[in-house]
Amino acid sequence: MCITSILSSICIGGMSYWLQKQHVIAEAKVRSSILLDYINASSTFFEHSQKPLINALLVDNDKFYPELSNGFMVLREFANLFEKNNSGHSFHLASLNPLNDVNIANSNEKRIISNFRSQPALKKKDGFIKQNGELIYYTSSPITVKTSCLTCHSKPENAPRTQIMLYGTDNGYDWQAGETIAATFIYVSLQQSMQDAKNNAIKIFFISFACFLLTFLAIILL
Numbered sequence: 001m002c003i004t005s006i007l008s009s010i011c012i013g014g015m016s017y018w019l020q021k022q023h024v025i026a027e028a029k030v031r032s033s034i035l036l037d038y039i040n041a042s043s044t045f046f047e048h049s050q051k052p053l054i055n056a057l058l059v060d061n062d063k064f065y066p067e068l069s070n071g072f073m074v075l076r077e078f079a080n081l082f083e084k085n086n087s088g089h090s091f092h093l094a095s096l097n098p099l100n101d102v103n104i105a106n107s108n109e110k111r112i113i114s115n116f117r118s119q120p121a122l123k124k125k126d127g128f129i130k131q132n133g134e135l136i137y138y139t140s141s142p143i144t145v146k147t148s149c150l151t152c153h154s155k156p157e158n159a160p161r162t163q164i165m166l167y168g169t170d171n172g173y174d175w176q177a178g179e180t181i182a183a184t185f186i187y188v189s190l191q192q193s194m195q196d197a198k199n200n201a202i203k204i205f206f207i208s209f210a211c212f213l214l215t216f217l218a219i220i221l222l
């Protein structure tokens with residue numbers, strides 16, 4: 001009787017863990033997809049509506065204010081503020097050859113950017129990674145260089161003087177039009193949700209074990 005109860009409870013607990021894991025993964029996919037769409041929408045609005053106005057209003061072409069002129073920096077700063085109130089969610093604009101060191105791709109990001117470079121039709125990639133022992137779900141989309149980017153990312157001598165003063169001339173140059181040089185990455189940590197799923201499954205195991213025992217006792221005693 002006791003063995004049957006334990007085996008049945010293990011099945012119920014195991015099944016509950018599996019179902020909760022599926023739910024955690026589905027939830028992470030929805031959240032990261034919404035964040036990526038939001039980031040892409042903000043970027044499009046900045047490039048198409050704000051940047052032309054800013055360029056028209058900034059009279060000195062050699063003066064460069066990254067906070068005003070660079071959509072990627074604006075996104076990064078937004079994302080940093082967002083992360084402060086939403087731990088477990090993060091955004092990284094990762095490049096193989098960045099102007100700003102904080103945008104350098106790590107080994108996992110380099111591998112994914114290489115996939116985008118070798119498969120130009122690939123517009124989105126997602127999956128699971130372990131970072132510092134933490135299970136994370138990622139979604140990424142490639143960034144391809146356009147001719148308009150080359151003013152600042154081809155040769156240092158073509159870039160605004162203020163940009164050179166801020167970022168130097170060592171990295172972030174020699175990009176080619178059509179080349180995929182970077183990708184946006186959204187990370188959603190699964191660590192806490194998976195731990196919660198495990199704890200809930202253990203609770204369900206004990207509850208169902210207690211229910212089985214009570215039922216058997218009731219059958220015997222009545």
Ligand code: HEC
Pocket residue numbers: 066069070072073076093094095097098099100101103143144145146148149150151152153163167172181182183
């Ligand atoms: C007016 C100059 C300018 C133009 C034009 C420009 N960028 Fe940049 N870009 C910058 C600067 C400056 C940064 C560093 C911003 C920061 O501090 O994160 C940057 C950063 C980036 C990054 C993050 C990696 C890095 O280098 O730090 C990517 C990716 C990027 N730019 C892609 C592009 C693309 C794609 C275009 C064209 C659609 C473009 N940029 C046009 C100046 C420019």
